[in-house]
Amino acid sequence: MKKLLQLLVIMIPLAVFCQSDTEVYLFDLSTENNQIQLTNGKNISNNEGYDNQPSFQYENTILFASTRNGQTDVISYATDSGKKRWLTDTKQGSEYSPTSIPTTKDFSAIRLDTTGLQYLYRYRSGKGKALLKDLVIGYHVWNSRNILVSFVLDEPHRLVVSNFKKNTHLTMDTNIGRSLHNIPNSKLVSYISKKNATWEIRSLDTKTGETKKIANTVPNVEDMCWLADGTILMGKGKALYRFDPKKDTEWKIVKLFDKENFDNITRITANKRNNSLVLVAEKEKELKPTLENIRWIAGNWKGEAFGGITEENWSEPSGGSMMATFKLIVDGKVNFYEIETISAVNNSLLLRLKHFSNELKGWETKDETVDFPLIKVTKNKAIFEGMTFESVDENNMVVYVAISQKDGATSIVPFYYKKTTN
Template sequence: MKSNFLFLFAFSTILSSAQPNTEVFLFDLNSKNGNFQLSNFKNISDNQGYDNQPSFMDDGTILYVGTRNGQTDIIQYDIKNDSKTWICNTEGGEYSPLKIPNQQAVSAIRLDPDGKQRLYKYDLKNNINTIIFDTLVVGYQVWFDKNTIISSVLEADFMSLYLSDLKTGQNKKITPHVGRSLHRIPNSNLISFISKNADGTSEIKSFNPKTSQITTIATTLPNVEDMCWLPDGSILMAKKDMIFKLNPKTKSGWKEIASLKPYGITKLSRLTVSPDGKKLAIVGELENQKLAAKLENIRWISGNWKGEAFGGQTEENWSEPSGGSMMATFKLIENNNVVFYEIEIIREVENTLILQLKHFGNDLKGWEEKDKTIDFPLKEITENKVVFEGMVFEKISTNEMNIYVDIKQDDGRIETVKFNYKK
């Protein structure tokens, strides 16, 4: 009993106290014909604190937990509209959210202020939450169907795999010493789980809820237990800044297929693929807060921005990254008249970025000579700042940024002018 209490206390402490500053990243994924290509990188959580445990509700919606007011709550993220909705307002912290089959509802594990850890249902229609069952201390869960849950349950100093029938209320213990990664295996009636061996190794196994048959699929990467399935039946795991793939039908073993180091992402853990196989959501940390010189890492600059400067109104329109560049138009308006225009580009050149611009009068006559541009070499990129030599973009929020521009005065002094922009 003492060891069970200590384990539950330790588990609760992990959930409720100091946690790593993880983020949830989203990529477009092309895995057709044996390919594995990632593109359109986006930090969808973009939040200080613990953001983790993503799962797809459908091809266009992701659930995950994020830090808010010192605790973790469930977020519903709309991919198309790049919008977030908090779907619970309880006093407890929520973890491991999953869509409940055939219902407009989500299940999640709640750790309440009184220390109780129970599995809850959150109805998305009427904003009511109810206990699914409280006879087991569930750590992680997956739905087999709308009446059957497979879960990793806290027992003593380990977790055991359980099958729970919501119709009968029966809970059946399947096997001890399992991990947190539970998944439906594509195109089958099987569940995968991680089995932990006494020698420190772990195996991916399948479980048939109808027959209770357990079959070994493969050995995991060393010291890794987070995995997901591709629609074609391949398995993904991640370690450090690398993503690995295994085809259970062959004996070729784990293969490195992608590195997130160019994006400045490391300490990869949980990962999940959309039902159609076209999106990958993965959890990691930004390394040293300095990001690689990639346009994808400054995508947040894109959009229509308006502000005030030089005694007038300013406007910049930045495009999304495409063709190795981002493009912008700028104009300054005073007394309802355009003073001047700019065309700006940021492009990838020899593993770095450079910002270049040209000025034009209100009659579109150029200020610079035909082949001349004003260039701003890149110095560094962090999570919320892009520093060029002479121009800095600072992210305040999703809809606000500051731009600082060094402008040489007639007497030779350099004056830094601040542009505050809002979308």
């Protein structure tokens, strides 16, 4: 058992921390009229290799882990000036997960030494001091200046509350995820429980140890952040989801980053004023806009949407195009049909479709089509203006469709499909 734990200490941090080509992106955030707007996005790390785990030290100062010269150090970024400043330079190791310590100018970080030792350190003026040497901490959040909530590497991973005044370290739950956050307007902390097949966001009272379910996560997503109004954000792929525990029953997509050159969103954080949002994602690699590169769309697909059953059948590429038929069945009756094509046009791709009633009466005029010009093609996505196809795996696909609402807003509706053999 001791040897296995030692192996976990060495191997798990490497698996967690050594991601390839992640970047940190900053957006201006607006939440007026219950609508989320993200504008003026920019890559603030702009660095080859690992850039991750951002947090706000102050309203206008972001800390994150960034790789340089073969090691990972903590860097700060000033949102008002764009200036960067390295805060650590540890030759014997690397730092991860920088987190501000409340009511101080100090921050803490996970230090992984070249010897394989992994401790939580406190940093002040570039100098670090180990805080805990009895717990192998992977992730953490300060609930107050003296109360620390940690993801502790173990079998299984443990949720531990450390009280530095009382020198106690109590396990509150097990089999948890890495995302730990203070819940706005409360003294509670949220964490991700992975005990069940459907992961849960739960709250923890650090004084009593009481935990309560808040909501299910977006499927298989563990990174999240809270906004000041008590809503939760989670990212998956290129989509940003929102959930209000007070009134929502399901997650809603509030932003699809179809034009941005990143994918696979993970960490998300916002400052307290909620005018800045930071997220981490992987750089996106574009492919040539050819039918061959989106051949994975071909097949017979079935799913659910708009309170009914959807069917979408795409042909293999031939003759410079792919063709599909679509129908929506509600309460056992066809609601409407579509005919769709994706054609090679002017060294790009163009998606066209026409709608028909259940009696095959066209919605559009005789020569009119609804057109979706291509934005780009990636390894697992075909992104058109207003419609994105995403390959989840060989037998699962999601189609995100932008639908205009009566109030002028646009909602993103996901169609979850499974490939069928008939």
